[in-house]
Amino acid sequence: MIRLKKNIAISDTGFVFDPSTGESFNVNETGMQMISFLKEGKTPEEITALITQEYNIDPLSFEKYFQDFMEMLKQFNLLTEKKEV
Amino acid sequence: MNKKKLILAATGLNNTDNPGPGIPVIRSIKESGKYDLRVIGLAYETLEPGIYMHDLVDKVYQVPYPSEGSSALMERIAYIREREKIDVLIPNFDAELFSFMKAEKKLEELGIRTFLPTLQQLEERHKSNLDAFGRKYGVNVPKSKSLTSLAEIPKLRNEFDYPIMVKGKFYDAYVAYNEEQVQMHFNKISAKWGLPVIIQEFVRGTEVNVIALGDGKGNTIGAVPMRKQYITDKGKAWGGITLENPDMLALTDKIIRGTKWRGGMELELIRTPENKLYVIEINPRIPAWVYLAVGAGQNLPVALVELALGNAVKPFESYEVGKIFVRYSWDMIIDLKDFEAISMKGEI
Structure with a gap:
């Protein structure tokens, strides 16, 4: 299962820090929420449900954005396929 | 409680855009507050900025270039020793290490302690011996070859894919995309650092570094x-951040354990997109960015001084991840008499 790397840190300003590479990123409020959900180990389905409840967006449109976002996290080496204990 | 008196001598006062580690090493030891410290700077050139940093360096002596040989250096050190009872000497340049290592016994006779790698350690980690080093200690290294003449350049295409790295035996590294560029870099590097010039396979990835200290056992x-966050056009770190990376630490331990490394070292590594680590260089001394390690909780220069003094040192167990250093430049105003003193008398 693809997950957010365990040691990724995110602050309440949307500053994301990967301590293993030293890379840092900025995300907006929605991105911050999604990363927090991923950190909590929520599944894509659960995240879709939570976001579509809170924002005025239909699940199909959100999934497209979510896929893009996950692709970006993968590209920035923030995801891992290993199941981390 | 009275602080322990320590007279420290250090080279590498060239705090320029290609900085020597001398000033950050001195700063680390001074700021530890552990010693009643007197610092003797050893300088090669009259405009090394550390010469004029009187808050960090108490007295400076000019010393002969390493190319003048160990005996010229020792003659000068003996002169200095008559005036300053140096306890510990920390050489900070690759190019001078051989002379200081060869003189280790003589230095000891003068009561001057060092904590340097052995000649074997210095030799086997040399860029030109990196292939054998990788095989011996089971670490990934780029394929490399030593060149001693321009005539060998055309044959490189049978052994390497371009681009390749062209490196000096002590310093300087350039990427070359074709034979002409190899020739150009070969001439430039050999004129500055002598032969051989080292050719290395170009490993794609992110450069990461480790500063470490081995106890020789x-x-x-x-x-x-x-990881360097800001790199100058000379390839030097102008900003960097500490990482949490168990793989890099495990590799460092493996090298120190295998070689029984004695003294400071800097590992220059490439992390490939597949997260494989390649050792591209092992610098046999403390690097200029040492103060970042101090800021993150490991005062390695103080540990090195203690090891040099023969004291037991407990290994550091942690450091702060995400600590950043950012270098800056600063204009000092120097009186002509200071410049005159170092230029004419060789001391200030």
Whole structure:
């Protein structure tokens, strides 16, 4: 299962820090929420449900954005396929 | 409680855009507050900025270039020793290490302690011996070859895919995309650093570094991994951040354990997109970014001084991840008499 790397840190300003590479990123409020959900180990389905409840967006449109976002996290080496204990 | 008196001598006062580690090493030891410290700077050139940093360096003596040989250096050190009872000497340049290592016994006779790698350690980690080093200690290294003449350049295409790295035996590294560029870099590097010129396979990835200190018995006293965040056109770190990277620390331990490394070292590594680590260089001394390690909780220069004094040092167990250093430049105003003193008398 693809997950957010365990040691990724995110602050309440949307500053994301990967301590293993030293890379840092900025995300907006929605991105911050999604990363927090991923950190909590929520599944894509659960995240879709939570976001579509809170924002005025239909699940199909959100999934497209979510896929893009996950692709970006993968590209920035923030995801891992290993199941981390 | 009275602080322990320590007279420290250090080279590498060239705090320029290609900085020597001398000033950050001195700063680390001074700021520890552990010693009643007197600092003797050893300088090669009259405009090394550290010469004029009187808050960090108490007295400076000019010393002969390493190319003048060990005996000229020792003659000068003996002169200095008559005036300053140096306890510990920390050489900070690759190019001078051989002379100081050869003179280790003589230095000891003068009561001057060092904590340097052995000649074997210095030799086998040499860029031109990196292939054998990788095989011996089971670490990934780029394929490399030593060149001693321009005539060997055309044959490189049978052994390497371009681009390749062209490196000096002590310093300087350039990427070359074709034979003409190899020739150009070969001429430039050999004129500055002599032969051989080293050719290395170009490994794609991110450069990461580790500063470490080995006790000479196979133990790592401290190690801090870093990624350069801002790199100058000379390839020097102008900003960097400490990393949490167990793989880099495990590799450092493996090298220190295998070689029984004695003294400071800097590992220059490439992390490939597949997260494989390649050792591209092992610098046999403390790097200029040492103060980042100190800021992150490991005062490696103080540990090195203690090891040099023959004291037991407990290994550091942690450091702060995400600590950043940012270098800056600063204009000092120097009186002509100071410049005159170092230029004419060779001391200030």
